[in-house]
Amino acid sequence: MSSTSPARPRVVVIGAGIVGCSLADELTARGWTDVTVLEQGPLPAPGGSTSHAPGLVFRTNPSRTLTAFAAYTVEKFSALEADGQSCFHPVGGLELATTEERLADLRRRAGYAASWGVDGEVVPPSRCKELWPLLDGTKVLGGFHTPGDGLARAVLACRAQTARAQARGARFLERHTVTGIERARGRVTGVVTDRGTFPADHVVSAAGFWGPVVGRMAGVDVPLLPLAHQYVRTGPLPELAGATAEASRPILRFQDRDLYVREHTDRLGIGSYAHRPLPVDPFTVPAYDEAPVMPSSYPFTPEDFAPAWKDCAWLLPALAKARVREGFNGVFSFTPDGMPLLGESRALRGFWLAEAVWVTHAAGAARAVAEWMTDGRPALDVHECDLTRFEDAQRSPAYVRDRGAQQFIEVYDVIHPLQPPERPRPLRVSPFHARQRELGAYFLEGGGWERPHWYEANAPLAEGLELPRRDAWSARHWSPVAAAEARATRERVALYDMTPLRRLEVTGPGALAFLQRMTTNDLARKPGTVTYTLLLDETGGIRSDLTVARLAEDRFQIGANSRADEDWLLRHAPDGVHVRDITSGTCCVGVWGPLARELVQPLAPDDFSHRAFGYFRARETYIGHVPVTAMRLSYVGELGWELYTGADLGLRLWDTLWEAGRKLGAVAAGRSAFNSLRLEKGYRAWGHDMTDEHTPYEAGLGFAVRLDKGDFVGREALCRAGAPRRRLTALLLDDPADVVLGKEPVSLDGTTAGYVTSAAYGCALGRCVAYAWLPPLAAGTAVHVEYFGRALPATVADEPLFDPEMSRIRC
Template sequence: MNAKKQIPAKARAVIIGGGVSGCSVAYHLAKLGWTDVVLLERKQLTSGTTWHAAGLIGQLRASQNMTRLAKYSADLYVKLEAETGIGTGMKQNGSMTVALTEERKQEIYRQASLARAFNVDVREISPEEAKQMYPHLNIGDVKAAVHLPLDGQCDPANIAMALAKGARQNGAQIIEGVKVTAVNQKEGRVVSVTCEQDGETYTIETDHVVNAAGMWGRTLANMSGVTVPLHACEHFYIVTEPIGGLKQLPVLRVPDECTYYKEDAGKMLVGAFELKAKPWGMDGIREDFCFDQLPEDFDHFSPILEMAVNRMPMLETAGIHTFFNGPESFTPDDRYYLGEAPELKGYWVAAGYNSIGIVSSGGAGMALAQWMNDGEPPFDLWEVDIRRAQPFQKNRAYLKDRVSETLGLLYADHFPYRQMATARGVRRSPLHEHLKARGAVFGEVAGNERANWFAREGQEREYRYSWNRQNWFENQKEEHLAVRNGVGFFDMSSFGKIRVEGRDALAFLQRMCANQMDVPAGRIVYTQMLNQRGGIESDLTVTRLSETAFFLVVPGATLQRDLAWLRKNLTSDEFVVITDVTAGEAVLCVMGPKARDLMQKVSPNDFSNEHHPFASAREIEVGMGLTRAHRVTYVGELGWELYVSSDQAAHVFEALEEAGADVGLKLCGLHTLDSCRIEKGFRHFGHDITDEDHVLEAGLGFAVRTKKGEFIGRDAVLKKQEKGLNRRMLQFLLKDPEPLLFHNEAVVRDGKIVSIVTSGNYGHHLGGAVGLGYVPCEGESEADVLASTYEIEIAGQRVAATASLAPMYDPKSERVRA
């Protein structure tokens, strides 16, 4: 037995959880010189999920930064062995994914184009070449395959042990057999951790706690009032008896059959991500759980096994050595959680890895350690940021329902616009039933049900997914052209709405926002909140309601993030109250050249330019109700956003609908909002602009006022003005009207891949697919950038594109101000 380790009275950071994630955070903090770090593990290192992970190292992920982190992990695991003397079993034996359908072929070819854009070694191979590399594979129905030679596999438990040893070598302490019973807080920040060892209670003073508790992460977070929505699911694999003559093979994925295959020491491991998973641990995880397996469920696994025997005929005669069922944690959107919890300063999260914990943890630990050290993330990590979690998502009934789907989605077709089928209907607008009755087909973002498109009479009200034109393409076209030529209606009640008020509200917002906030009451200002690097933390409009009150409108998906950013930067001596008022008001948008005609029919107020100019807000009457009318637009047309008290929303909608019959009012969905905004070149936070994208390079310099005085990011703006831009945001229009753009297609400049499309949709007015994306331009003029020849690579095919710096639709915004 090891001698019992002393629990320190103080530490700079306490990490809770000794799986690969916690060990990686400890290792990277220690590497940054945080020697005063302690990791507490309730039982033994790796005893939760890490020890039974399959250890697949796939470097290509869905975005540039997730790929960056996965590549970092692979490089780290190769180096760790030399550094610590512990074998990590890291082998770069490559990986191969095969497609059994035309749709899946399109998906894996799109991923290959993306890999090239991210500088990941990749090639498309024929079924025959796949057979040469993998002689045991039945290729009868294989349509295509993709090979990544630098992918591989490793030994997960040993990687955690090597990270733990590396952390110790750099001064961190790791103590097993310690259960954390409380994270203590004072005035909104972490002050200490209470824990138990052998029946005795200890308290460790600390400023930082890291929740790396895996499937225990939600319960641990709940104790501190922090939201970490995750839930364990059963995850199955089998390991065969040794198979004669079996040599080292690439990792094989057959997503159409929900399976992956890994050769390990002459045996085959066959694992599954079945379409409907089994959630586990509804009543909590029992106290003595340690290196535990769950009961076998052969009936659940046997359909997968039948397909596997057909795919790999040698399995028919191979004996099964192990049937394994172990729990892993899954999140509502299949992405893990990283970062500081918005509810509590100094409370950090690294959990919820959705079966990609081994390949993610090396990079995620590095990124979180940097974030803790610098006070800001090293690059854009929004897709895994804990601030995307909605407070309601910690509800256990919701999680149990949702994770039964998300496990299977890992290997499902990743179609564009794919909607979740489970755990729906939690957050609904006051107009939900009205819109449903009129043919709305809903999508969900951050739990908000939103009308994505409207079905015609007799048309089925569901998605038929495809990489080509989906069944709602013509519906979107009609809605889009109605907005461009007539008048369209959108329900945008899911917008996040924040009131910032009090004596110091103006001074506070002047510091937070890059634009001039000192405007008359009733003015609306489009602005960004920047970080010190000039990157965009938030993209919003601010309406001044009175001398001391301001109304902020942000995307629904970023509301928690924006609230956290505001609260984090508020100083103790500023008299400002920040309130989330999202649910209090619905937002009814009337957009298009006939918007004024409609408004004059439903309201006695004057809607002329003189009385209601662009970027102004005022109270108006509609029907028998009152609303605040904001003259702004996200679709690039004349229009008003009507902010209506939730209890009057249905009445105001009915009044608009009745009056709209004469002017051809068309109900429109979010897909049309998106296609219109892309034609107009408007940016979308999270896709086109992130905290890593400089406001000037994003083409948003028109919303920055450096002369107004100090604000966060001002120095970075001045520096960039002086030095010049490294890249620019361009708009692209495909010359062929057939192909579609969604997101992440490769941008080709003069024959060379230089970047990716950050967002795309079909420009029904412009007559082709339109995308936005950055292009490197160091030392080049605007003319140089536009003089090049551009193409977009879609699933390996290059399509000629026209590029523009100005919006191709209404470049002077004359329609908006009409």
């Protein structure tokens, strides 16, 4: 909670859909009872997305966060009633495979379910037919059955939560159209409506697809795209004659044709994502009284649904003689990455977003925001939903439109974890991009950056390498060339494009004291030193890991992870301390390998010997004609430097290093090799291996904590912490032929005990390396990693796995 908020803050929630009602319930349950929910339409069904939602809740998701949100939605709504009806109907879920690719995907989804604690199993066609007798069983190869999934009765859940919140003091006002957001000195102060103004210390936009409209009033960008999605109901089916229950069979997903099906007593409801994207301008959505049905319901376009109807009849022969009785195009929200938008805006303090949240995740997302507001942080890691996550280049209306539409198209697609967006690309490129293309770089994308993962110019180096044969899934977006680049880094020297690494500059007379307060390690060292340190929250959870170079008494350069790091530091920076993102104006080449010194020393006027330029040291110098900030760091476990310069000089820096490296056999290497090397060395990746749910001691990063340096954020919590009950654990897969990718469940004595965070084949070790969250286990303990339904034996290993003496780095 903001330190400027009163003890009993006044909260105004804009929108009384499922998110707004859930949030009011969660806030009042935590003692924030001065809550006003404003709704432009009539209650309890005001005409937004909630009012027409079919209510499907499938919990399993590649995102652990979204799975947890959905699990809480099921838990909470199952305990709620309205008019004697439960707000959740646990009919289960059944996802079907009619292709081998989808069947493999369902096995992977079953792995996600096991990792995240959802009960589910892959079942044969006969079981699918038992669960859904209307199926043509000859068309089905198998299914993924999750008995705990089901139907959320969204409008009932709104009523039940409204009643609970009102009993605690909240008020819900219908027919109040928001026309403005009042603010003063960078904070929100009130909400203006057509029926009066409501003072507020906190305002939450839970307006659904109207989010951009509310955001504009507040001067806050809300990057989401409303899109229409088709839903129809059939007429009565003879096969369902006599049905009295709303639904008795699992919700059906026919993802191979972008369809889902649920029962409505004696008829079926069918939703389709198979049609063209139908974007909606939120600024032109009609008011409730001006809409033909409701604002979120647009006229049905039968021509868009015709192919979907044929696909449904192909799977469900009972539809051959049936007809569509009614249909509509219902509007809901998509972001460029398909995740919600949650959190407080730094541009307008006290203004919160709870946007792009579907019914499936509504209660969980609302709880997270309520915890964030009242306790200062959610109990669950929500960095994937943080509203700061998009770069400036990803917030243009054109980008939001293109990527939002693509998210709609890909809702049910089989998406590889490394699969990049198709457009708009290229968007952000380093100064070396032209040279990388000449070398045949295979680019993937992250944060809008084009990132080389390997270079086809190195293909001859891969000839003769003995590597495990990969299955079709692990072979996607991977090449044996990556292994050759990793080997070249270990044996000679390689150039890595580190430009996408976020760089912050912190300056001012109070910069040191500020950073000492914000981070865990001791930064009170002489200029020219580099320190690995952590950003924690007040509970001791890891918000990020940083490298901090002290370049002058009051000037620091920070290697950070995301925009959230900049946002966190800016929120806490005192007057006189300046935090600035310098990433776009600079670039970086990582020069790593046993011959790194032989490459850079002849090009530099300064002594690059170990004695003169030790590990974790920095200096401003030159490489040829190029001024650089050189930092002796290594994220790959080899001798080397990160060389930073201005973007305008980047190409000259690359060419200088490349030309000098020819005689040493230098190669350009990509992120695939980089990831393999860093896992061999045990270097963690924030957001993958650890988040704010984990403490430094659990993550194996206690060495970056100096409790004796004085107070810092999270110190008190660390001092109270007991022995870790879980640890980030290094595993080596026993069979050299086995490879996993991440998020797979790990079992101990036949029971799921944790999950893999990161994994890659370690060329120097001849085994796949996997890191996993597990209970504390001794080295040598046998476990199994489940990969597409196969239990792969693995062993807990001591770390670091490679060069434990650090002799290759400190030389």
